[in-house]
Amino acid sequence: MASTAHPELHLLLKKLQTIFDALLNFKPLAGVPPILDSSVDADPNDDGQWLRHENVPGIKKLRESIKFDIDILEKACPFLSNPASEHEQPISTHAPYLVAVYQELIEHASSVVSVFKFLQLNPSDGADRRERKGRRPPSTKVDVVADNGRRWIRINTIKNAGILAEFREIDSYLTDSESDSDDPERRPSLAQTQFDNSILQMGRVLIDAANANPIEGIDGPETPRVTLRLTRLDPSPVRANGEASDPRIAQTIQCLRDMGIDVELGERPERELPIPVLKAPKPPPGPLQPTRQINLDLSVLVALVSDLTHSPLPSSVEEATARFLPPQKYREWKPQERIAAEAPEPSSGLSQDIVKHSRALTTHILQEMGKGLLQEIHDKLFSGADPSTPKVEFWTSDEARERCMRIVSRIGGDREVRRAEALFPTDNISLSDAEALFWQDSRYPANFIPLLPIRLYPAPPLPPVQGIPEPHSRFFRSMTKVCRDLLAQEGASATAASIASNGRGLGDGDAQHTPAAKINSRLSPHAVKSMLRGAELGWTTLTTTKSSVKALLREIKAARLAGRLVEEAEDEDSTANEHASVAAIWIVDPRNLQCFV
Known part of the structure; x- marks a missing residue:
């Protein structure tokens, strides 16, 4: 050159x-x-x-x-x-x-x-x-x-x-200021x-x-x-x-x-400028494992009592499909004006919502035929467990329990209602009786997984949990922060919507149906509360709502990009690395209640 x-x-x-x-x-x-x-x-x-x-x-x-x-x-x-x-002014x-x-x-x-x-x-x-x-x-x-x-x-x-x-x-x-210092009419100095x-x-x-x-x-x-x-x-x-x-x-x-x-x-040391090869984050030291305390959200409570989880499996896809055609008495009961308003299936004459629900039930029973929900939980938590391993405990919130009981009482079958009542028995029912009621008519043996008793904690927001070591993994900390922020936003939105609704002359009941009912289209407040409690405690949250988990991950990413999180690096010697193999969230497939609505 x-x-x-x-x-x-x-x-x-x-x-x-x-x-x-x-x-x-x-x-x-x-x-x-x-x-x-x-x-x-x-x-x-x-x-x-x-x-x-x-x-x-x-x-x-x-x-x-x-x-x-x-x-x-x-x-x-x-x-x-x-x-x-050579001697020209450079560009x-x-x-x-x-x-x-x-x-x-x-x-x-x-x-x-x-x-x-x-x-x-x-x-x-x-x-x-x-x-x-x-x-x-x-x-x-x-x-x-x-x-x-x-x-x-x-x-x-x-x-x-x-x-x-x-x-x-x-x-x-x-210099100009000093030279004009004796001039009484001088202009303001720029010095x-x-x-x-x-x-x-x-x-x-x-x-x-x-x-x-x-x-x-x-x-x-x-x-x-x-x-x-x-x-x-x-x-x-x-x-x-x-x-x-x-x-x-x-x-x-x-x-x-x-x-x-x-x-x-100074500039950084002169070196080659190659395409940067970024190291992938280090994988966990071993396969992810659930904690010994499992935080159950509403979707899992519904799945646990569903007939799809417990009933005998069909022998074929055809049998599974036929199993979930609604009975004739349901079709006769269904209000005729609703049936007339819905587009029927040409081949069956059934309304679209019936067909959709039947297909969902068929999908879920086919998933059970692959590997059942209870079998998956058993294999992850109890299969080959060391006798010295701490006992597994299942926890949920008051809100999740109440919602589950309300849903099952309205649209659940007799067996599903019985299982739900057994999951959360009254004081006059012993633990052994509750277990017998829950496993009755199940294809699984009694106590296939020791679900009972399901322990209850109050629903968030709550003060920090006493006695829980801090910090958990970086992800638990980020998850806690984002969930709290989402709930705070939802609370502020609901308050504003209520004020606006009442300002229009609507009653409190109307305010409950304002658009602030959800944090966003994929994250309901009760789902966020469940994930928050698991994150605060450092426990694995078991859920069937993969869409909610993906939505939460997007919120965590958005919070990081906006600078609302401090995510400290975790090196191999950090205490947080001890939690590297702990699953924060465990996703299983959903199981609907076996009903037609």
Whole structure:
């Protein structure tokens, strides 16, 4: 490249092209949440079935910025390659800044939350944007948000010459002020009353934004740490070329550190810029195992009493399908106006809701033919268990019990009602009698799994559980935080909806049917409460609602990207690693009540 003018720009162009290609494949692997999936559609050979690549917000914008500079440099190639242009002014480019951002990105690849993120100095102002005719609230840019939201990194590529030019301008104002000091009609002075410059101003804005945007840690709100990397500023008293450095450069850096900013000087060591190969999160040291205390949610309580779980299995698919055609007396009882309003199946004359329910029952009994719900629980908890292993306990909430009893009493069959009453017997029924009632008419032997007694705890929200060691795994902590936030949002939404409804002259009963009845389309409040209690206790929550689990994982991811979580790294020596094989959630297939509604 000796015959080419401006070789440094050719080198920058090559770096940018390499980075542009590398970023196309930059998709860090999400951590593997401790989800034990025993559902029929789970792949038993895929240990990473919940492992997914995550797109980092801002990567697309970074690539676009790099492409813009690549285009500028490529168009200038004839000029750059002409030795006659050696003494011409080089082309202005953001390449040094973009390369520095990329280097920070790959340095923190495993914990990057976002790139090119704008943080508001006063987040509450965002709600007033419409009133302020769409003007954006003041904000500042963070180049890389790393350490799962705990660290903000900003790049500044100002050179000594640039900061010295600022100092000369400041000095000129100071000189003008002194020369006019005896003039009684002088204008207000632009001279500084305290030491300041553009770098210090950037630092103050970053600190203000960090204070205004805390993230939620284990012990409460936590202010992100701010790192300012000054890639081309040299505060040395004597520079490499022998020139003396202005002491105000070192003073600037000290002022930044006094603010609480981590100042890093110089570019990262020159090295190759390959496509980053990100390590997958370490798998648990062994297969996921449920805890010895199992937290049962409402869906599992219904599945445990369902006739599908206990009745003899059909011998074929045809027999399974025929088993769930509704009896003639049901079809005669069903209100004729409803039947007329529903589109019938051409082949059977049955209404759509009957056919849909029959198909669901057939699907569930086919799942039972593969591996029964009780057999799955038995194999995971009791098969080959060491005699010294603590006894398994099953727990649920008052709310889940009440909902289960209400559902079964309304639409359950006689045997399903009896099993539900046996699960939660009254004081005048002994444990042995309750067990006999529960297992009566079941294809399983009595006490195939020792379900009873099911222990009850009050439904959340509750104060922290006493006597439970903290912390559990990082996932339990994240799950607890997100569930509490969701319930708080739901409570605020329900209150607002109730006030609005009553303001329209509606009664309390009407307010209960407002859109605030669910946190979102996949997460009902009682499902979140069940998962919250399991997370608080560090117990495995057993559920049949895979859609709710997926929705919760999306909420956890959203909270992490928004900086509402502090997810500390767990190394091999950490105490939290002891919980690495503990399943936070255990998914099994659903079992409907054998009814027609």
